[in-house]
Amino acid sequence: MTTSDQATTRSLRSRRSNLAVPGSSPKMLEKAKGLPADQVFMDIEDAVAPLAKPDARKNIVAALNEGGYEDKVRVVRVNDWTTQWTYADVVEVVEGAGQNLDCIMLPKVQTPEQVVALDLLLTQIEKANGLEVGRIGIEAQIENALGLINVDGIATASPRVETIIFGPADFMASINMKSLVVGEQPPGYDVGDAYHHILMSILMAARAHDKQAIDGPYLQIKDVEGYKRVAGRSAALGFDGKWVLHPGQVEAANEVYSPRQEDYDHAELILDAYDYYTSAAGGALGAVMLGDEMIDEASRKMALVISAKGRAAGMQRTKAFTPPES
Numbered sequence: 411m412t413t414s415d416q417a418t419t420r421s422l423r424s425r426r427s428n429l430a431v432p433g434s435s436p437k438m439l440e441k442a443k444g445l446p447a448d449q450v451f452m453d454i455e456d457a458v459a460p461l462a463k464p465d466a467r468k469n470i471v472a473a474l475n476e477g478g479y480e481d482k483v484r485v486v487r488v489n490d491w492t493t494q495w496t497y498a499d500v501v502e503v504v505e506g507a508g509q510n511l512d513c514i515m516l517p518k519v520q521t522p523e524q525v526v527a528l529d530l531l532l533t534q535i536e537k538a539n540g541l542e543v544g545r546i547g548i549e550a551q552i553e554n555a556l557g558l559i560n561v562d563g564i565a566t567a568s569p570r571v572e573t574i575i576f577g578p579a580d581f582m583a584s585i586n587m588k589s590l591v592v593g594e595q596p597p598g599y600d601v602g603d604a605y606h607h608i609l610m611s612i613l614m615a616a617r618a619h620d621k622q623a624i625d626g627p628y629l630q631i632k633d634v635e636g637y638k639r640v641a642g643r644s645a646a647l648g649f650d651g652k653w654v655l656h657p658g659q660v661e662a663a664n665e666v667y668s669p670r671q672e673d674y675d676h677a678e679l680i681l682d683a684y685d686y687y688t689s690a691a692g693g694a695l696g697a698v699m700l701g702d703e704m705i706d707e708a709s710r711k712m713a714l715v716i717s718a719k720g721r722a723a724g725m726q727r728t729k730a731f732t733p734p735e736s
């Protein structure tokens with residue numbers, strides 16, 4: 411696979427629901443196999459106590475090699491570069507299960523150099539172990555002010571970067587936001603959305619460089635309506651998916667980040683109609699009518715986004731385009 415093929419595969423993976431599983435729990439690693447999440451990420455960072463990290467690495471290698479996650483994007487979250495654990499996390503997991511792993515998630519990324527460091531380490535491990543060089547992607551979590559200021563450089567620091575993820579819990583702590591309820595508005599802030607700038611900055615970096623933008627966790631795991639409300643905001647802006655911490659949040663994420671069936675059908679119709687009318691057979695037109703709607707090149711671009719999300723999510727169209735009788 412060429413680098414550009416790898417980049418194409420990357421941008422097309424569906425990541426509506428990103429299921430967090432602590433690597434310290436073989437039981438939860440097993441249970442994750444049966445859940446309809448688009449991505450599973452096995453954690454060695456904040457969901458795992460320092461003394462449990464060595465065992466978590468081993469559990470994760472065993473789980474990945476045993477298999478059962480092949481219908482999902484398989485990701486491992488390592489510890490961040492300011493700790494003493496990152497290199498050993500990456501070496502043990504990639505040497506042990508590199509062929510059964512799609513991405514490494516790097517938390518608390520602050521500078522592009524931290525992404526480059528992970529890229530270099532991955533390349534060495536791939537070469538030394540006969541793995542395809544460059545196949546394993548990187549998911550970069552933005553969790554503090556420095557990371558957000560550098561988000562553009564972080565997105566382009568390595569062709570391995572596939573997603574930029576918002577880490578709201580660490581982010582709120584790092585900027586001294588006056589709230590302990592992750593995802594909800596801080597008390598005293600009564601205008602707009604306190605997260606808008608952060609979400610938009612991440613989304614702009616992702617869209618500018620063809621990466622996926624992923625929203626982070628919602629900690630009130632029993633409140634599925636609250637989850638949908640907060641997820642609905644980032645989905646409305648254009649985010650591709652969100653973390654899920656509990657099986658109850660998986661369906662909600664899949665629903666909120668999928669296009670609606672009627673929007674998906676409409677997008678496919680626009681693409682077909684536009685293809686037809688711009689062709690010689692259709693009259694080589696630029697702006698044309700689809701029913702009562704005028705469509706042009708800009709409509710095609712918007713339709714492409716919805717169609718790509720729907721196709722990646724495995725949606726089936728329910729309406730076909732029929733060219734007019736000539």
Ligand code: GLV
Nearest residue numbers: 577578579580626
């Ligand atoms: C996730 O890692 C977060 O800090 O929200």
Ligand code: MG
Nearest residue numbers: 553577579580
């Ligand atoms: Mg975090």
